[in-house]
Amino acid sequence: MENDSISSSSSESKLPLIVGIVGFALGAAGLVLGIKAKGEAANANLAAVAAQQAASEVGAALAGKASAADLQAVAADLGAVKQSVDTNNKTYSDAIAALQAAAKKPAAVASEKGGKASAPAGPGEYVVVKGDNLGGIAKKAGISLKALQDLNPNAKATQLQIGQKLKTK
Numbered sequence: 001m002e003n004d005s006i007s008s009s010s011s012e013s014k015l016p017l018i019v020g021i022v023g024f025a026l027g028a029a030g031l032v033l034g035i036k037a038k039g040e041a042a043n044a045n046l047a048a049v050a051a052q053q054a055a056s057e058v059g060a061a062l063a064g065k066a067s068a069a070d071l072q073a074v075a076a077d078l079g080a081v082k083q084s085v086d087t088n089n090k091t092y093s094d095a096i097a098a099l100q101a102a103a104k105k106p107a108a109v110a111s112e113k114g115g116k117a118s119a120p121a122g123p124g125e126y127v128v129v130k131g132d133n134l135g136g137i138a139k140k141a142g143i144s145l146k147a148l149q150d151l152n153p154n155a156k157a158t159q160l161q162i163g164q165k166l167k168t169k
Helices: 002-065 068-104 134-141 145-151
Strands: 125-127 165-167
Touching: 125 134, 134 145, 145 165
Parallel strands: none
Antiparallel strands: 125 165
16 A cells, blocks of 8 residues: 555655646747747838839929829829720610610511511411412411311401411410
């Protein structure tokens, strides 16, 4: 039992030593990082001073190149150009909007004989033009007269109208 108490007291006496060594190591690391950060801050300060000097040199060079009146004249010219561009943009925007609106409306198309049709024929449709008859339409569509009449029971041979749409499929 004596050995147990001796070894436990010797390990207890080492704990403050270990804590001290770890504390010293952390302090030394913090000191090294602080010195390094101080060096980086000095370098950043030198870079800032150099940038300020370069900006001053550029400002002085520009001041010698153009007077305030010249700069104001250039600014006025740029303002006029901007206004012109804005006007053109408005004109073009209005024209584009008009074209988009027109594109959404179904267009009237001229027929083969110079008449007007109400809208272009879609797939499986035929738009009647001047001089058409049911037999001619059936032939153009590649179907029989009977099939055309079955697809369009309300279409009468004597009452066809230019622009009238007939189903062909």
